[in-house]
Amino acid sequence: MSFTPLYAAPEQISSRFGGTDExxxxxxxxxxxxxxLTGGRPPPSRARTSSRWRQR
Structure with missing residues (x-):
């Protein structure tokens, strides 16, 4: 599976977030x-940056 990291859902980057679906x-x-709409890239997801998620 290939994806662009800036546009990837958390579950595509790490299986610990579950499987991919709709x-x-x-x-x-x-x-x-x-x-x-904004002309800029989306901010990083909380799942990728939050220390709470890294502790799981």
Whole structure:
């Protein structure tokens, strides 16, 4: 499976967040829409940056 990390849902980066499903597609569409509407890349997800998630 290939993906662009900036647009990838957390579950695509690490299996500890669960498996991929329709919600993964919604996440990616949201990331693309964010960039189209704001002209900037989406901020990093909390799942990738939060120390709470790293402790799990």
């Amino acid at each position: 919600r993964t597609d919604v996440w990616q569409i949201g990331a693309v829409l964010y960039e189209l």
